Amino acid sequence: MKKIGKVLLMMKTFITILLLMMGFVQTMAQEVSFEAKVSKRSLGLNERLRVDFIMNENGDDFTPPPFKGFRVVGGPNQSISNSWVNGKRSFSKTYTYFLTPIQKGALTITQAKINIDGEIYKTTPQRITVTEAVEVPRDPNSPEYLIDDNLHLVTKISNNRPYLNEAITVVYKLYFRNPLRISDGRVVENPQFADFWSHNINIPQLKVENGTYKGEQYNVVVWKKSVLYPQKTGKLSLEPLSLSLVIDLPSNRRDFFGNRILQQSSRTVTAGRRTIKVKPLPEKGKPANFFGAVGQFNFDALLNKNALKATESFEIKLKVTGKGNLKLFNLPELVLPNTLEVFEPEHTENVRTTMSGMQGSIEDNYTIVPRFQGKYPIAPVSFSYFDPKKQEYFTLRSSNQIVDVYGGPVATNSTDKNIPSTTKQLITNTDESFRFIKLTPNLEPIVKEEFWNSKRYYALLVLPLFLLVAFVLLMQRNRRISGDLEGSRLRLANRLSKKYLGEAKKNLKNKALFYDALERALYNYLKARLKIKTDDFSKDKITKFLGDRKLAQEEIQSFIALLENCEVARYSPATDAKMQQDFDQVLSVISNIEKKL
Amino acid sequence: MRKILIFLSALMLCCSMVLGQEENTTFENANSAYNAGQFEKAVMLYKEILESGQQSAELYFNLANSYYRLNQVAESIFYFEKAKLLKPKDEDININSAFAQNMAIDAVEVLPKSQMTQWKEKIIDLLSQEGWAYFTVLLAWLLALFWGLYLWNKVPLVKRTFFVSTVVLGLLLMGSLAITFVKASNAADTTFGILFNNKIEVWAEPNKRAEVLFLLHEGTKVQMLDELQEWQKIRIANGSEGWIKDGKVRSLKGFK
Numbered sequence: 001m002k003k004i005g006k007v008l009l010m011m012k013t014f015i016t017i018l019l020l021m022m023g024f025v026q027t028m029a030q031e032v033s034f035e036a037k038v039s040k041r042s043l044g045l046n047e048r049l050r051v052d053f054i055m056n057e058n059g060d061d062f063t064p065p066p067f068k069g070f071r072v073v074g075g076p077n078q079s080i081s082n083s084w085v086n087g088k089r090s091f092s093k094t095y096t097y098f099l100t101p102i103q104k105g106a107l108t109i110t111q112a113k114i115n116i117d118g119e120i121y122k123t124t125p126q127r128i129t130v131t132e133a134v135e136v137p138r139d140p141n142s143p144e145y146l147i148d149d150n151l152h153l154v155t156k157i158s159n160n161r162p163y164l165n166e167a168i169t170v171v172y173k174l175y176f177r178n179p180l181r182i183s184d185g186r187v188v189e190n191p192q193f194a195d196f197w198s199h200n201i202n203i204p205q206l207k208v209e210n211g212t213y214k215g216e217q218y219n220v221v222v223w224k225k226s227v228l229y230p231q232k233t234g235k236l237s238l239e240p241l242s243l244s245l246v247i248d249l250p251s252n253r254r255d256f257f258g259n260r261i262l263q264q265s266s267r268t269v270t271a272g273r274r275t276i277k278v279k280p281l282p283e284k285g286k287p288a289n290f291f292g293a294v295g296q297f298n299f300d301a302l303l304n305k306n307a308l309k310a311t312e313s314f315e316i317k318l319k320v321t322g323k324g325n326l327k328l329f330n331l332p333e334l335v336l337p338n339t340l341e342v343f344e345p346e347h348t349e350n351v352r353t354t355m356s357g358m359q360g361s362i363e364d365n366y367t368i369v370p371r372f373q374g375k376y377p378i379a380p381v382s383f384s385y386f387d388p389k390k391q392e393y394f395t396l397r398s399s400n401q402i403v404d405v406y407g408g409p410v411a412t413n414s415t416d417k418n419i420p421s422t423t424k425q426l427i428t429n430t431d432e433s434f435r436f437i438k439l440t441p442n443l444e445p446i447v448k449e450e451f452w453n454s455k456r457y458y459a460l461l462v463l464p465l466f467l468l469v470a471f472v473l474l475m476q477r478n479r480r481i482s483g484d485l486e487g488s489r490l491r492l493a494n495r496l497s498k499k500y501l502g503e504a505k506k507n508l509k510n511k512a513l514f515y516d517a518l519e520r521a522l523y524n525y526l527k528a529r530l531k532i533k534t535d536d537f538s539k540d541k542i543t544k545f546l547g548d549r550k551l552a553q554e555e556i557q558s559f560i561a562l563l564e565n566c567e568v569a570r571y572s573p574a575t576d577a578k579m580q581q582d583f584d585q586v587l588s589v590i591s592n593i594e595k596k597l
Numbered sequence: 598m599r600k601i602l603i604f605l606s607a608l609m610l611c612c613s614m615v616l617g618q619e620e621n622t623t624f625e626n627a628n629s630a631y632n633a634g635q636f637e638k639a640v641m642l643y644k645e646i647l648e649s650g651q652q653s654a655e656l657y658f659n660l661a662n663s664y665y666r667l668n669q670v671a672e673s674i675f676y677f678e679k680a681k682l683l684k685p686k687d688e689d690i691n692i693n694s695a696f697a698q699n700m701a702i703d704a705v706e707v708l709p710k711s712q713m714t715q716w717k718e719k720i721i722d723l724l725s726q727e728g729w730a731y732f733t734v735l736l737a738w739l740l741a742l743f744w745g746l747y748l749w750n751k752v753p754l755v756k757r758t759f760f761v762s763t764v765v766l767g768l769l770l771m772g773s774l775a776i777t778f779v780k781a782s783n784a785a786d787t788t789f790g791i792l793f794n795n796k797i798e799v800w801a802e803p804n805k806r807a808e809v810l811f812l813l814h815e816g817t818k819v820q821m822l823d824e825l826q827e828w829q830k831i832r833i834a835n836g837s838e839g840w841i842k843d844g845k846v847r848s849l850k851g852f853k
Contacts, residue, residue, distance in 0.1 A: 335702055335796070335814065336702065337699060337700060337701060337702050337704065338702065338703055338704035339698075339699050339704050372699055373696075374695075374696045374699035374700060375665075375668065375696070375699075375700055376699065376700060377668055377670065377700055379702065379795070379814075402668055434662075434665075434692075434693055434696050435662075435689040435692050435693050436662075437628060437631055437632075437658065437659040437662050437663075438655040438658055438659060438689065439628060440655060441620070441621050441624040441646075441653060441655055441656060442653040442654070442655050443620055443621070443624070443646065443651040443652065443653050443656065444651065444652065444653060445650055445651060445652075446647075446650050446651065446652045447650065450726075450727065451727050451730045451731065452726050452727055452729070452730035452777070452781065453730075453781065457730050457734065460734045460737070460738075461733060461734055461737050462737075463737075464737045464738045464740065464741030464742070465737070465741060467741055467745075468741040468744050468745055471745045471748070471749075472748060475748060475749065
């Protein structure tokens, strides 16, 4: 205070001398101004504020405002400047106060008063906002403060709410202005764009341009440009870019020639972490064959031949051209008849990535070899994409094409289980051609009465059995009528004669052989029926055996008589009639015995 | 009264003959339309005949050819199959059907069959259903006749011959009756159809939570097994089974 007072005193004397020296100079008619200037409009609770009350005419009786809400930490300091430039005088007198706020909120520095030439002037009230205490009260003259104020690394994102797979660009710009100069810089940490497909656009040389930042002129350097395709929906954060910069700052010192000495300081600047909200593609109207293509596209399927010989090859090219995430989706698959031999498609990409995203074309090239002749339809392939500008899905469809293959074998691949004759693969080697239509109609009604399963069918199937039964019944009835006894005897005799008298019957012409056979037949019969051994054939024994079987004496007698008769007749003349008679007699006797046994 | 009846029946006969005549003319018109390359017209005319209630393997064959020329795969295959049902061994039908099969997207490998099944099918397919019906009736009559002859005859050798033939005939009759019934029940149980959907997913179960087994395309012949609401169970020739939803499968037992 004392010092300032001394200075003031000195100044005062100086001015008086000046005034005395230039007494003749008229005071210029000049508008009087008296105003208050604050160094900051907004400050933290722990910061200081400088208030200047400046007048352009000397006055008396300065009354400062009460500074309600502030504490005066310095001042009032008075300074006067008086200068003449080209005969024009300018004068200013300043009262300076340093204040520190003692409360938060909107404070007002009320009016200060001064008496200049008998008139009282007042300043306009000043509004000051006092915020929370800041961590480090900034010293506006420190290099830190200067750098903070004049250097900004900014992330610019073209679209903060893109769709999934919609291209966005991220540009990192470095703004700086006087008095800073950047002499060197390098990247400390490059952002890794997880959850994005990213492409870095090469910047061949960093260029300083003019630009504005928050309405103020700056120098701008575009440090890094990237094109990103978000691969996930939701909130995605972009990692910040960190740069290590060497900054030249003018210091207060001057060199021998009066130039300011530059002070170098190193600084790491980081662009703030940014969050992007990725919107999912709308579900509404999403085509079934949508595979994630987002952008603006054209689609075509190109065929290089429409007609060819079997075993030659043709190509189908599926091509998508346009702008969008070309590298990030697959082309739709070509559906072809399975009888065609199809090779793996060759995929080619011709894509440039610029600031506006990927551009160019991708294509799948199929090589196909038909082995059999015929017509092969190339089913239309549809390709769907989402246009984020129009916010709509579009489906492009290739045209329906047919490849005609001639001059080859025909393949029969019947899938018919009903017809086994054609189930095997029938490949004829000759050039079988498509047959012409048939010319005879042979029409018949569709709804035919079927014989199978009809009543008629079952009737016809069962009828013969009934007829048979009827026939059998009829035969039996006939037999009953024509005398049962006689018939059955006859049948029995037939059976016996067949069994024993076959040989005798054959020899009806030869008397000796006939009787021999007849006699043997009788013995054989007994042997078979009574189980007698051949040696024991005496008449007594036969009589006894037959007697045991409870045969009538009469019948035994007739049997014995027959045996004797055979022996006699062999050597006696006999006619054919006698032989036949004997044969019949043997038959009847055997029949009789048979019935009794 | 009787006169009127005779007149009426004569009139009806006349009418039916005229009708038949008309269809034959339509058939010829359709043929010339086909030959002139007017396949749509040919299809229309052939269908007209079908709608009047007449059919033949030839009609189906020509219709299928017209559809083939019009590149309508499924329709073409459908009518070729219909033609095959009526005349399974016709060479023209089999060859052109192969062309149509080529055009279809799916080529299904036919499941190889065992020797036994092949024989079985060969025997079953020896005659048509009607043929087997007539054959069994014939056998039944022969059987009755031979049996009767056996009973009636008294000469042992002849009798024996008739007896043996009766036994053989009886066995034959039983066999062919069995075959006839098996064939009929086979035909009733198995329904084949042609798929008309451009593309359809075949699912493991009749709900969308299950997995998609494979894809089928237009013109594939499928066996229709089951149905549950809007789902149909199908089997294709390689033995794979699955469910399709709202499939457009046209049964070969139908006529349109």
